[in-house]
Amino acid sequence: MKTHPLFPKVNALLHGCDYNPEQWLDRPDILEEDIHLMKQAGVNTVTLGVFSWSMYEPTEGEYRFEWMHKIMDDLYKNGIYTILATPSGARPAWLDEKYPEAMRTNLKRVKNLHGLRHNHCITSPAYRRLVHEMDVKLAEEFGSHPGLILWHISNEFGGECACELCAEKFRTYLREKYHNNIEELNQAWWTTFWSHRFNDFDQIEPPASHGEKSIHGLNLDWKRFTTVNTRDFMEAEMAVFREKTPDIPITTNFMHLYAALDYNQMAKPLDVISWDSYPKYGDPDRSLYDISVENAFDHVTMRSFKKDRPIMMMESVPSLVNWHEYNKPKRPGVHRITALQAIACGSDTVQYFQWRKGRGSFEQYHGAVMDHLGRSDTRVFRDVEALGAALAALKEVQGSLVKAQAAILFDWDNRWAIDDAAAFSDKSKKYEQTCIDLFRLFVKNGVEVDLISSEESFADYQVLVAPMLYLLKPGVARRMKEFTEAGGQLLATYITGYVDEHTLCYLGGFPGDGLTELFGLYTEEIDTLFPKDTNGAAFLEDAPVEGTYKVRDYCEIVKLQGARTLAVYTDDFYKNTPVVTVNPCGKGKAYYVAARMEASGMEAVLRYLWQQAGIEPKSLPEGVEYHRRLGEGVAYDFYLNYTNEEKTVTTEQGVDLLTGSAVGGKTVLPPLGVIVCRVQL
Ligand code: GLA
Numbered sequence: 001m002k003t004h005p006l007f008p009k010v011n012a013l014l015h016g017c018d019y020n021p022e023q024w025l026d027r028p029d030i031l032e033e034d035i036h037l038m039k040q041a042g043v044n045t046v047t048l049g050v051f052s053w054s055m056y057e058p059t060e061g062e063y064r065f066e067w068m069h070k071i072m073d074d075l076y077k078n079g080i081y082t083i084l085a086t087p088s089g090a091r092p093a094w095l096d097e098k099y100p101e102a103m104r105t106n107l108k109r110v111k112n113l114h115g116l117r118h119n120h121c122i123t124s125p126a127y128r129r130l131v132h133e134m135d136v137k138l139a140e141e142f143g144s145h146p147g148l149i150l151w152h153i154s155n156e157f158g159g160e161c162a163c164e165l166c167a168e169k170f171r172t173y174l175r176e177k178y179h180n181n182i183e184e185l186n187q188a189w190w191t192t193f194w195s196h197r198f199n200d201f202d203q204i205e206p207p208a209s210h211g212e213k214s215i216h217g218l219n220l221d222w223k224r225f226t227t228v229n230t231r232d233f234m235e236a237e238m239a240v241f242r243e244k245t246p247d248i249p250i251t252t253n254f255m256h257l258y259a260a261l262d263y264n265q266m267a268k269p270l271d272v273i274s275w276d277s278y279p280k281y282g283d284p285d286r287s288l289y290d291i292s293v294e295n296a297f298d299h300v301t302m303r304s305f306k307k308d309r310p311i312m313m314m315e316s317v318p319s320l321v322n323w324h325e326y327n328k329p330k331r332p333g334v335h336r337i338t339a340l341q342a343i344a345c346g347s348d349t350v351q352y353f354q355w356r357k358g359r360g361s362f363e364q365y366h367g368a369v370m371d372h373l374g375r376s377d378t379r380v381f382r383d384v385e386a387l388g389a390a391l392a393a394l395k396e397v398q399g400s401l402v403k404a405q406a407a408i409l410f411d412w413d414n415r416w417a418i419d420d421a422a423a424f425s426d427k428s429k430k431y432e433q434t435c436i437d438l439f440r441l442f443v444k445n446g447v448e449v450d451l452i453s454s455e456e457s458f459a460d461y462q463v464l465v466a467p468m469l470y471l472l473k474p475g476v477a478r479r480m481k482e483f484t485e486a487g488g489q490l491l492a493t494y495i496t497g498y499v500d501e502h503t504l505c506y507l508g509g510f511p512g513d514g515l516t517e518l519f520g521l522y523t524e525e526i527d528t529l530f531p532k533d534t535n536g537a538a539f540l541e542d543a544p545v546e547g548t549y550k551v552r553d554y555c556e557i558v559k560l561q562g563a564r565t566l567a568v569y570t571d572d573f574y575k576n577t578p579v580v581t582v583n584p585c586g587k588g589k590a591y592y593v594a595a596r597m598e599a600s601g602m603e604a605v606l607r608y609l610w611q612q613a614g615i616e617p618k619s620l621p622e623g624v625e626y627h628r629r630l631g632e633g634v635a636y637d638f639y640l641n642y643t644n645e646e647k648t649v650t651t652e653q654g655v656d657l658l659t660g661s662a663v664g665g666k667t668v669l670p671p672l673g674v675i676v677c678r679v680q681l
């Protein structure tokens with residue numbers, strides 16, 4: 001497998017952190033100590049300048065970069081590389097004072113005051129101009145610094161603005177999308193309903209809780225526009241660096257599964273995907289394994305945006321955050337395993353927010369490598385130091401990639417449309433959770449899976465699972481058919497293919513757009529169950545899957561048009577009607593699971609699909625996660641034991657890179673233990 005090392009200059013997995021030396025410029029002793037301690041902790045990179053605007057440009061047009069030069073130079077001399085951020089994530093006070101248009105207006109049409117961060121109108125020409133000027137300066141000042149390895153655009157883009165500038169830009173977006181034809185928009189948005197027809201694009205407003213929120217097409221287009229506008233802002237920032245420093249790659253840091261921006265779209269122009277991981281470790285109601293698998297879902301979502309290169313875990317924390325409901329430090333051993341999980345899932349970096357706790361303001365108690373205590377003999381520092389050594393031992397893993405033969409569709413447009421649909425039950429729709437629950441079954445069985453949008457090619461996969469694909473974009477049904485004809489195993493569930501890309505219902509039967517033929521059935525009704533209701537799915541004697549499984553929340557009543565029944569409902573007026581079906585199509589098969597079936601039932605069905613596709617699940621002990629990264633002629637098998645007990649896994653013959661010892665056959669993982677077994681292929 002061809003590898004893709006992210007930072008040949010560093011030639012190592014990155015171990016780094018957000019570093020805010022501008023908060024300590026009056027303490028040269030601390031800055032000096034920082035470098036010394038970073039080296040001790042095996043930190044080879046820092047992210048600088050994320051919130052440095054007011055230090056770079058204390059008043060408009062007065063730039064000060066000397067301090068940053070000194071910091072970057074000193075770091076570089078000591079072998080520490082820099083990821084340099086653009087400071088557009090927070091604005092200095094003078095900017096908002098002079099250009100109030102830069103401050104955000106919320107959907108209630110209330111203009112925010114100066115303060116916080118990520119509080120901008122990203123349409124604002126003044127704000128864009130000032131960001132541009134800053135970025136040009138940064139590129140000129142630091143673009144050729146030998147320590148610079150990556151541009152970090154802004155910070156965690158997010159939110160929406162409904163000011164008049166944004167509203168007008170939204171109208172321009174709509175004019176273009178609907179060919180300046182208001183009738184086309186009226187059709188797409190079904191505005192004759194409740195007399196909501198528009199005569200002119202000028203009448204359209206962004207959605208508002210005290211105004212228009214009943215037109216799903218409008219709501220969806222607004223969300224799409226917010227992504228388009230944010231991406232446009234990001235690309236305007238990127239353009240400066242593309243021109244001035246074409247050899248320096250560019251990222252922005254994503255916030256886990258952040259709902260309000262379509263990360264598939266945001267990811268496209270970036271050179272490398274990076275994201276910030278802050279799971280609620282230590283929740284007594286959940287096992288560490290459970291929380292970690294959910295975190296793996298995020299890693300894999302990120303990894304799937306660019307499958308040909310590793311990702312970066314740009315932020316995480318070695319101990320605790322300050323913004324969870326209960327801020328519990330990571331227990332001994334947890335930092336190590338969760339950091340190595342990032343590498344297992346395809347990250348080439350473990351980075352923290354932040355190096356040193358600040359003395360004041362909102363994040364003063366947020367965990368960091370260095371505490372207010374100022375000592376390096378703390379538990380947290382030692383954990384970080386040990387991790388630095390572990391990452392050094394894994395150096396050769398950099399650039400290797402995870403290859404999945406299966407994919408689950410996880411689609412932002414679909415998320416938005418399902419969440420917005422006034423139907424089913426808002427309490428039990430749980431689209432994301434449904435995707436995560438399916439993903440969990442793949443992880444449990446050691447089967448690598450990608451998480452892709454419905455717009456991506458299906459051609460590289462043998463198994464494709466499309467949970468609750470309510471919104472079918474143009475061409476998706478056709479591509480699903482091609483996938484199946486070519487020999488793929490396709491599985492869809494209840495609430496598939498109800499609406500088109502405008503959220504208009506398909507006529508003539510769900511799942512629409514030709515999927516009724518592909519699956520050989522149509523849905524006549526959907527039963528939304530109350531939490532106490534259950535039904536069952538009983539597999540028939542001649543079915544390749546055995547058993548009876550509980551179903552909850554959603555039961556579609558389907559009529560067959562060629563599909564074969566594998567399981568039937570056990571109760572209610574639709575007892576004995578089909579709940580799981582299969583329909584052959586070309587060389588492949590299309591399976592339909594018409595109800596929300598309990599995990600063991602879904603697992604049984606998936607096992608059958610994997611078998612049909614020639615994918616072999618792994619037998620893993622409970623609480624152990626497995627991933628394989630592929631290098632050139634070599635595989636790295638990661639086994640992570642999230643339990644407090646010893647677990648025995650069966651590995652291939654190889655070397656555990658973390659210890660240097662030979663492993664093969666049965667190997668005991670200690671509590672919270674990790675093995676990274678290098679296998680020659
Ligand atoms: C985010 C931000 C950081 C910091 C951390 C705290 O990820 O990007 O600047 O505020 O949260 O957890």
Ligand code: ZN
Pocket residue numbers: 104105120121122123124161162163164165166167
């Ligand atoms: Zn605005």
